[in-house]
Amino acid sequence: MSGTTILKPDLGFVNEVIRSGGESLKKCYQCATCSVVCNVTPEDKPFPRKEMLQAQWGLKDQLMKNPDIWLCHQCSDCTAYCPRGAKPGEVLGAIRKMSIKEFSAPGFLAKMVGQPVFLLVLFAVPVLLLLAEGAGHVPAGKVAFGLPGGFLFSMKWIDPLFTAAALFALASLGLGVRKYWKAMAADLPADRAANINLGAAIKETVSEILAHKRFQKCETTKGRSTAHLLVFYSFIGLFITTCLAFVKMILDPGTGYLAYLHHPVQVSDSFLTGLFAVYKIIGNASAVALVAGILLMMSNRFKNAKKAGMGSYFDWLFLTIIAVLGITGLLAELLRISNMPAAYPVYVIHLCFVFFLFAYAPFSKMAHMFYRATAMVFARATGRG
């Protein structure tokens, strides 16, 4: 019959949403209070009521290509006001987790990252790689990491190893985001698809993300914006630190690759010490901001647990990885400055968490920044921003 839509419910999907943190899904009776109280949703076809219905009916295909699941910023106003305790904010969180799993490749890694039973196996990978690199060996003498004879200097494969992990993550994320974009664009009417202004949409989205404008609209979890901003900018600071450290590592005639290659390029000492000071300051300030931001996020979760829910294993894995990464990074530096050999094992733990965060980024909650940014660009470019 013309004009008839045939729905294909996927009951396995409904059960997976429930298992992934959306156990309250079936309590929803479609009153739409959630869509009314949400300050982030567009007025046209607002979320999350319709997503609750789609999830209850097992309409996986519709949900997976829906930009709205990522336009939600998990501020939990809807959860706080839902008269049935259906926790739509948590249900959308579970659907986002499944969206990451749907689009990321290889799929088995997404499955493993999402289940606590595989946690030890995932950690065993960096532990074994680092031990094979000699991370169990503690050098004698003054505690040093990067200097000749220092801890990292003998680990010849550490840079290629982490570079390969980062490239793998970037490739996987790129493929996942491309698949998500294609899925969203598949149903776009031809006239709207032809009028997409990607440049303007990207520019507006970047400015919105830098200012965290949407987070500031949240009411129930007000502190989220500050905590998220701290973590967001600390990641940018740590990225800048890594780039500067890499430049110094190449240029330093005493310890860098130029020395290794006996390259004749001369680099002034003042430039290198200046660079050293700059990246140390940015790195330490970013690490402190990272730890402060993530602890604030954790404390907000506890504070708002009654109104907003505690979050799922997926959320807590991400928070815990970042917290331990930040704390061990700062602790390793303090122990090294104090010349205490405990700096070595603490640093190895730090490296394991760094590996975990980046190598598994396409499958963990870390991927949210890429999928959400993609959905925001898509929404703006297609007039739903």
Ligand code: SF4
């Ligand atoms: S999730 Fe709650 S507020 Fe939203 S439509 Fe369902 S019952 Fe109403």
Ligand code: SF4
């Ligand atoms: S969690 Fe916040 S942003 Fe997401 S649907 Fe609910 S009220 Fe809207």
